[in-house]
Amino acid sequence: MPDAETALLLARLQFAFTVSFHFIFPAFSIGLASYLAVLEGLWLKTGKTVYLTLFKYWLKIFAIAFAMGVVSGIVMSYQFGTNWSVFSDKAGPIIGPLMAYEVLTAFFLEAGFLGVMLFGLERVGKKLHFLATLMVAAGTAMSAFWILSVNSWMQTPSGWAVNAAGQFVPAGSWIDIIFNPSFPYRLVHTVIAAYLTTALVVGGVGAWHLLKARRGRATSAAGSGASAAAGSPDPAGRDQGARTMFSMAMWMAALVAPVQIFVGDLHGLNTYEHQPIKVLAMEGHFEASPDGAPLILFGIPDDDAETIHAAVKIPKLSSLILEHDPDAPMPGLKMVPKEDRPPVGIVFWSFRVMVGLGFLMLALGLWSVWARMRGRLYEWPLLHRFAILMGPAGFVAVIAGWITTEVGRQPWVIYHLLRTRDAVSPIATPGVTGSLIAFVIVYFTVFAAGTIYILKLMAKPPREGEPAPAKAPIRTAGITPASSMSRSGIEPRPDRAEGAE
Structure with missing residues (x-):
């Protein structure tokens, strides 16, 4: 090289x-x-x-x-x-x-x-x-x-x-x-992703402490010979903080994950309008589809052979999603010169990681709603373990989405105006x-x-x-504000105590 x-x-x-x-x-x-x-x-x-x-x-x-x-x-x-x-x-x-x-x-x-x-x-x-x-x-x-x-x-x-x-x-x-043209979609999609990322972290931390509290109660009950069932609610409310944060996080996942999927679809349609080559790489469409393009769920992209090996497809679904018509024709990457294409393998898989995690977030939110309706939101260990597993999923999803966006734009740093190789320093x-x-x-x-x-x-x-x-106290020659006021005969005002208006 x-x-x-x-x-x-x-x-x-x-x-x-x-x-x-x-x-x-x-x-x-x-x-x-x-x-x-x-x-x-x-x-x-x-x-x-x-x-x-x-x-x-x-x-x-x-x-x-x-x-x-x-x-x-x-x-x-x-x-x-x-x-x-x-x-x-x-x-x-x-x-x-x-x-x-x-x-x-x-x-x-x-x-x-x-x-x-x-x-x-x-x-x-x-x-x-x-x-x-x-x-x-x-x-x-x-x-x-x-x-x-x-x-x-x-x-x-x-x-x-x-x-x-x-x-x-x-x-x-x-x-x-x-x-x-792409800014409104990109802004909403990214900010919602940030909210979901935080909700998954908060939910994972809450679930972790709920499981720890459950194990602690079980150990305490076993050690004392108590007849209460292991994992029964904590009467002292010592895990109230964990319950509150877990409940709030699950509401966010349940309400916002479906919105994010909808916004992501709109963002995809906007990208197909303005950056069709990127979408073709995301979908893995090397060949043109004059009678409707299939949705390739999985496969092994091969840029050199210009194909997707071992592809698992759903006929006509890609045209239905992108054109709202199952029989709508779609172009293929073979119609684009190789030097103007992004690396399909990276974009293909990063997009699937992002989408797959998005649907797992939706599943977590729906599971939490079901648990809430059954009165088991705080007492369902499988749900809590799933929430812990999903804790870092938001970070992985946003990185995968960024890779899809940025690598999919290649070989341009400014789309169709300035190539990346022409933008680098000497x-x-x-x-x-x-x-x-x-x-x-x-x-x-x-x-x-x-x-x-x-x-x-x-x-x-x-x-x-x-x-x-x-926070560090304000000190001057070893004198704190409180001691200084006391020595000068000035007493601190009671309305400046903790929590005062």
């Missing part, structure tokens, strides 16, 4: 590696920020301690996930200058302002209120703290808005022109650039190799440590009186 081709491959692998790590944390923090806002709102409305307990419990986890998302995102921005300088030069007049809007709106909003959200629960009024939580949740959603607008423009560019320097520049209204293979190895080592060390710490926090059940994230 020529040195330039090797450098290009390594640059693509480096960006794929870093963005895969990064995508995990925003997918979690977007949903978790909204979940924290719901918990705090329910606490303020009902006064129930369990909501405050869960808020403090998940707030610590959010702080770590948010920090790792910010750190991993910074690295990606540098790669635009080091590895993809040609892309930055050509697309900068459009991409640059959109990225700046994300910083000026979303990031500033998050940064401005994050400190109050993390450390202000006992220092500011309840309403002000709730406002801070809402602003952080809004900031994470706004960040998704701008980032997805950038990515969607690269998929379905609109509102552009080329200047004398060969750069893509706005032509007319920025509305056409921001709200490009760098040598040793430089990219060294930075890629460094990223792999650092990422697996730092982010593995952070992930392990998050799992340790999740392993502990939520308890009443759950502490908020650690």
